[in-house]
Amino acid sequence: MIKVGIIGVGTVGASVVKILKDNSDIIEARSGKKIVPVVGIVRNISRNRGVSIPLSTNVDDVLKNDDIDVVIELMGGVNEPLKVIKNALENGKSVVTANKALLAYHRYALQDIAGERALGFEASVAGGIPIIKALREGLSANHIESIKGIMNGTCNFILTKMMNEKVEFKDVLEEAQKLGYAEADPVFDVGGFDAAHKLLILASIAYGIHANPEDILIEGIEQINSEDIFFAKEFGYSIKHLTIAKKCDNKKIELRVHPALVPTSQMIAKVDGVMNGISVIGDRVGETMYYGPGAGGDATASAVIADLVDIVRVGQSSPMLGFKRDLEGGGFTLLNSDEIETKYYMRIKAADEIGVLTKITSVLGDFGISVDSFLQKQDKQDKKIATLLFSTHTCKELNIQKAMKELEKLPTCKEKPVMIRIED
Amino acid sequence: MIKVGIIGVGTVGASVVKILKDNSDIIEARSGKKIVPVVGIVRNISRNRGVSIPLSTNVDDVLKNDDIDVVIELMGGVNEPLKVIKNALENGKSVVTANKALLAYHRYALQDIAGERALGFEASVAGGIPIIKALREGLSANHIESIKGIMNGTCNFILTKMMNEKVEFKDVLEEAQKLGYAEADPVFDVGGFDAAHKLLILASIAYGIHANPEDILIEGIEQINSEDIFFAKEFGYSIKHLTIAKKCDNKKIELRVHPALVPTSQMIAKVDGVMNGISVIGDRVGETMYYGPGAGGDATASAVIADLVDIVRVGQSSPMLGFKRDLEGGGFTLLNSDEIETKYYMRIKAADEIGVLTKITSVLGDFGISVDSFLQKQDKQDKKIATLLFSTHTCKELNIQKAMKELEKLPTCKEKPVMIRIED
Numbered sequence: 001m002i003k004v005g006i007i008g009v010g011t012v013g014a015s016v017v018k019i020l021k022d023n024s025d026i027i028e029a030r031s032g033k034k035i036v037p038v039v040g041i042v043r044n045i046s047r048n049r050g051v052s053i054p055l056s057t058n059v060d061d062v063l064k065n066d067d068i069d070v071v072i073e074l075m076g077g078v079n080e081p082l083k084v085i086k087n088a089l090e091n092g093k094s095v096v097t098a099n100k101a102l103l104a105y106h107r108y109a110l111q112d113i114a115g116e117r118a119l120g121f122e123a124s125v126a127g128g129i130p131i132i133k134a135l136r137e138g139l140s141a142n143h144i145e146s147i148k149g150i151m152n153g154t155c156n157f158i159l160t161k162m163m164n165e166k167v168e169f170k171d172v173l174e175e176a177q178k179l180g181y182a183e184a185d186p187v188f189d190v191g192g193f194d195a196a197h198k199l200l201i202l203a204s205i206a207y208g209i210h211a212n213p214e215d216i217l218i219e220g221i222e223q224i225n226s227e228d229i230f231f232a233k234e235f236g237y238s239i240k241h242l243t244i245a246k247k248c249d250n251k252k253i254e255l256r257v258h259p260a261l262v263p264t265s266q267m268i269a270k271v272d273g274v275m276n277g278i279s280v281i282g283d284r285v286g287e288t289m290y291y292g293p294g295a296g297g298d299a300t301a302s303a304v305i306a307d308l309v310d311i312v313r314v315g316q317s318s319p320m321l322g323f324k325r326d327l328e329g330g331g332f333t334l335l336n337s338d339e340i341e342t343k344y345y346m347r348i349k350a351a352d353e354i355g356v357l358t359k360i361t362s363v364l365g366d367f368g369i370s371v372d373s374f375l376q377k378q379d380k381q382d383k384k385i386a387t388l389l390f391s392t393h394t395c396k397e398l399n400i401q402k403a404m405k406e407l408e409k410l411p412t413c414k415e416k417p418v419m420i421r422i423e424d
Numbered sequence: 425m426i427k428v429g430i431i432g433v434g435t436v437g438a439s440v441v442k443i444l445k446d447n448s449d450i451i452e453a454r455s456g457k458k459i460v461p462v463v464g465i466v467r468n469i470s471r472n473r474g475v476s477i478p479l480s481t482n483v484d485d486v487l488k489n490d491d492i493d494v495v496i497e498l499m500g501g502v503n504e505p506l507k508v509i510k511n512a513l514e515n516g517k518s519v520v521t522a523n524k525a526l527l528a529y530h531r532y533a534l535q536d537i538a539g540e541r542a543l544g545f546e547a548s549v550a551g552g553i554p555i556i557k558a559l560r561e562g563l564s565a566n567h568i569e570s571i572k573g574i575m576n577g578t579c580n581f582i583l584t585k586m587m588n589e590k591v592e593f594k595d596v597l598e599e600a601q602k603l604g605y606a607e608a609d610p611v612f613d614v615g616g617f618d619a620a621h622k623l624l625i626l627a628s629i630a631y632g633i634h635a636n637p638e639d640i641l642i643e644g645i646e647q648i649n650s651e652d653i654f655f656a657k658e659f660g661y662s663i664k665h666l667t668i669a670k671k672c673d674n675k676k677i678e679l680r681v682h683p684a685l686v687p688t689s690q691m692i693a694k695v696d697g698v699m700n701g702i703s704v705i706g707d708r709v710g711e712t713m714y715y716g717p718g719a720g721g722d723a724t725a726s727a728v729i730a731d732l733v734d735i736v737r738v739g740q741s742s743p744m745l746g747f748k749r750d751l752e753g754g755g756f757t758l759l760n761s762d763e764i765e766t767k768y769y770m771r772i773k774a775a776d777e778i779g780v781l782t783k784i785t786s787v788l789g790d791f792g793i794s795v796d797s798f799l800q801k802q803d804k805q806d807k808k809i810a811t812l813l814f815s816t817h818t819c820k821e822l823n824i825q826k827a828m829k830e831l832e833k834l835p836t837c838k839e840k841p842v843m844i845r846i847e848d
Contacts, residue, residue: 019565019708025752029632030564032748122562128709130562137741138546138554140454141443141729208453267715270694284443285552285717285726291691292712302709305565313742317561318734324456328449 001034002312005062007084008075009040009049012098012123015301016072017051027305031312035305038068041075063087070311072304073097082106089117094315096307098123098300104197104213107204111320118316120307125198126151126276128299129292130306135280136205136322142282144206147245148423151198153274153294154182154189155221155241159259160272162229163238169224181274191220192241192257199243199257202278205322206245207253207332217337217397219258223418227347231375231389237261238269242423252335260423261345261391338398343372343422345391348407349414352378352386356412360388363406367399385414391422425458426736429486431508432499433464433473436522436547439725440496441475451729455736459729462492465499487511494735496728497521506530513541518739520731522547522724528621528637531628535744542740544731549622550575550700552723553716554730559704560629560746566706568630571669572847575622577698577718578606578613579645579665583683584696586653587662593648605698615644616665616681623667623681626702629746630669631756633677641761641821643682647842651771655799655813661685662693666847676759684847685769685815762822767796767846769815772831773838776802776810780836784812787830791823809838815846 004020006013017037020027028034040055041062049055062068063084071088073081073095081102088095094117097103103110103124110119122132126149135144150156154176161172173190176182188194196218203209221241232239240262246254262269267289271277276294281287293299310317350356361371372391379385392400400419407417428444430437441461444451452458464479465486473479486495487508495512497505497519505526512519518541521527527534527548534543546556550573559568574580578600585596597614600606612618620642627633645665656663664686670678686693691713695701700718705711717723734741774780785795796815803809816824824843831841 015708023565023567023708026567027565029747029749029751030743032743128706129712130558133557133562134554137734138557138730139726140733141447141451141726143447143450267694270691282552282726284439284447284722286720286723288553288714288716290712290714293710296710298708299710302563302565302706306562309564310561310742313748314738314740316738317741318737319454319456323453324737325453327453 001036002069003067004035004037004070004072004308005039005041005065005068006037006072006074007041007059007062008073009042009051009055010074011297012300012304013040013072013074014049014051015297016304017053019298019301019305021052027309031309033312035308035312039065059084063091068093070094070096070308073099078102078105085110085119086113089113089119094118094311096120096304096311098304100124100194100197100201104200107201107321108210114320116316118311119320120311121201122307123300123303125201126278127292127294127296128302129276129278129290129294130303131202131278131290132205134288134290135202137318139280139282139285139288140322142284143247145247145281145283147202147206147278147280148268149199149202149243149276149278150240150268150271151243151276151278151294152189152195152241153276154186155195156271156276157181157274158190159221159224159239159241162224162226166226168226169222190222192218195241195243196257199245199255203245203253203255207247208321208323208327209253209332209334211255211334215334217256217258217340221259224259224420227377227387227389228345228418228420231345232261234375235373235391236264238264239420240269244423248335251330251332253332254335254340256337256340258421260421262423338396340397341394343392343394343424344400345389345420345422347418348388349379350386350388351412351414352384353412356386357388359410359412360407363410364403367403369395369399369403425460426493427491428459428461428494428496428732429463429465429489429492430461430496430498431465431483431486432497433466433475433479434498435721436724436728437464437498438473438475439721440728441477443722443725443729445476451733455733457736459732459736463489483508487515492517494518494520494732497523502526502529509534509543510537513537513543518542518735520544520728520735522728524548524618524621524625528624531625531745532634538744540740542735543744544735545625546731547724547727549625550702550716551718551720552726553700553702553714553718554727555626555702555714556629558712558714559626561742563704563706563709563712564746566708567671569671569705569707571626571630571702571704572692573623573626573667573700573702574664574692574695575667575700575702575718576613576619576665577700578610579619580695580700581605581698582614583645583648583663583665586648586650590650592650593646614646616642619665619667620681623669623679627669627677627679631671631677632745632747632751633756633758635679635758639758641680641682641764645683648683648844651801651811651813652769652842652844655769656685658799659797659815660688661846662688663844664693668847672759675754675756677756678759678764680761680764682845684845686847762820764821765818767816767818767848768824769813769844769846771842772812773803774810774812775836775838776808777836780810781812783834783836784831787834788816788827791827793819793823793827
């Protein structure tokens with residue numbers, strides 16, 4: 001029998017307890033052992049969590065309990081769980097965590113602490129989709145060319161609604177909050193930070209790269225409006241909030257999180273609603289894509305228990321972050337965001353007067369940016385205002401950023417221009 | 425250093441040798457060891473295979489070579505590879521195989537022979553997609569409700585072409601043969617047998633079920649024509665060749681391989697061309713889907729090497745077919761094909777005369793089959809012939825089969841009726 005202590009019994013923790021009981025037949029047949037949660041650690045013991053195991057507020061009831069083989073950390077936060085996991089590993093226990101924020105900052109430290117001990121974290125990225133396993137084990141023969149993921153269900157729900165119905169960001173966000181798809185404070189999701197944490201975890205497995213959330217380009221979906229949706233549809237794109245890791249020349253890796261125009265023909269563009277999807281391109285296998293629920297108690301608990309079964313079956317099933325040793329000749333380093341090269345879409349509100357287009361394209365020309373396609377719409381409220389919608393050929397991020405600043409200064413520009421990257 | 429012997433150096437074998445060399449940097453960093461193919465066994469040694477390793481025609485140069493740690497079996501066939509793998513395992517070697525026919529018949533025997541030794545077979549199902557790993561390890565917390573897969577690239581290429589262009593089966597098959605997507609003798613692919621082998625492997629991992637290809641319902645795509653495509657489009661379906669494993673009541677499992685009408689909104693319907701996709705529904709995680717190249721030397725070799733890296737990292741990473749012991753209270757058994765319940769589409773060529781529809785629906789009524797939707801088209805060549813296209817509500821396979829036989833006997837029916845199952 002394997003005894004499990006659960007630290008943090010919220011939605012996911014309660015699902016873990018329930019599934020270990022309800023599905024004990026199949027879990028025992030697959031793992032070869034009974035897996036029994038023996039205690040749950042909570043902050044507020046008076047709250048009813050609907051779970052059938054003893055609860056305690058003292059974390060030592062897990063950490064210092066020699067009967068417990070595996071610790072499941074679901075407490076949230078960064079510093080506390082780091083201490084708890086360290087303590088558990090040092091006490092000879094295996095650990096499973098779903099804590100993406102913790103891993104976004106401390107995954108390499110945790111790998112060092114874990115050593116030969118198992119530290120599972122499948123649930124930290126894309127909920128029920130076994131993407132950690134696919135990337136770390138299933139694609140291990142490949143140099144990873146790129147990862148493009150839709151890894152935040154809140155963003156995808158909002159953008160899918162905006163694509164399918166004529167609704168604006170603010171209104172869909174309210175609906176998402178009512179449906180429980182968005183938090184009361186939605187910034188962590190719609191601002192792209194949640195997705196960035198997940199991207200950093202995958203990037204470590206793909207490339208062994210060291211980076212923190214502060215180091216990479218992160219943009220949310222707050223600025224997207226129905227005019228952007230209109231342009232996207234007109235030119236055969238879907239707007240998705242993407243997490244991108246891409247191998248460039250000179251052992252550099254691009255890491256970025258932002259909304260993007262994606263051709264509707266791509267599989268990743270077909271991932272709708274709250275679902276997640278991750279497209280991975282390997283140099284030998286080509287494109288594989290992984291699709292499923294990225295959140296929810298049961299889906300996340302499914303991944304937590306998969307780690308648990310792995311631990312029971314074989315202990316540490318592979319090196320935590322996928323590398324047994326460093327790459328010869330040194331590893332990958334992060335590309336400076338200014339150096340990113342891609343195509344861009346721009347939305348500019350300008351006075352509808354003679355010569356305005358010339359002024360704008362001349363600014364773009366000054367920064368070596370050439371226009372690929374162009375749409376002009378009259379403003380519904382103010383007929384003297386035109387909305388200009390551009391897409392560009394490939395150019396450098398730094399040049400687009402500079403051009404945007406210059407455009408904003410033009411007297412003819414009526415509000416701050418908005419830019420969305422294009423991922424063909 | 426891990427020394428590897430490859431038995432069978434065709435397209436996949438040559439790719440394995442090439443990738444182990446070209447990607448040795450990343451493979452060594454991930455596995456922690458150099459992995460070196462030291463000898464390849466071939467039937468015809470005079471053929472140039474473009475590989476840089478010594479070749480031999482004597483299989484004992486691998487099996488009786490104590491230096492060799494892992495044997496990769498890529499020879500094809502069933503009885504010979506069974507002997508070879510048995511011999512290799514008994515000689516203390518780990519084994520990796522891509523041989524789906526072998527596993528379709530002998531997977532349980534091989535599991536017994538392997539015991540604690542590793543026997544990897546990721547490459548046997550869906551080429552480069554790590555579906556074995558996902559199902560066996562990633563979803564281990566779940567009772568699997570169903571698996572629906574597009575696992576034959578030849579069928580999917582042909583059906584996608586038929587959906588997108590106005591072309592008939594025979595013509596697309598010829599094109600597929602020219603492009604190298606179909607064999608000169610295409611029956612194994614377009615007849616559904618290749619997909620059936622793969623389905624049996626996945627069904628063992630999902631349900632621990634014992635069955636051979638002869639035991640299950642297998643139909644190919646040869647009978648599908650442009651009229652079926654027309655009906656499918658009209659009612660929002662795509663026609664896909666599906667492999668289906670589904671849990672029914674009373675611990676019964678449906679296993680079937682056949683073309684099916686699938687709503688275009690489903691993710692599996694979006695898997696086009698030669699690509700493969702497998703949708704798995706778990707009772708806790710919900711739907712996850714896995715997409716990628718199901719064939720090709722490099723994609724298949726990517727899966728072979730993933731198994732190899734797993735073996736180098738940890739030896740046997742989990743029980744071969746996913747179960748450490750049998751389910752309590754007995755396992756699942758195969759549902760008799762007659763008992764399958766689903767919806768059906770039917771194509772009937774009949775004399776275009778008064779009362780024909782009554783005659784047909786009366787036969788259907790006799791078997792308790794009720795019509796859901798109906799389309800009638802005049803034949804282009806012969807105006808006295810009408811094509812009647814039906815879909816039914818859910819009914820039993822046995823009843824549909826009986827009704828088809830009765831319909832065929834009607835003097836008004838001008839050719840054998842065709843039926844395609846509908847998977848909503």
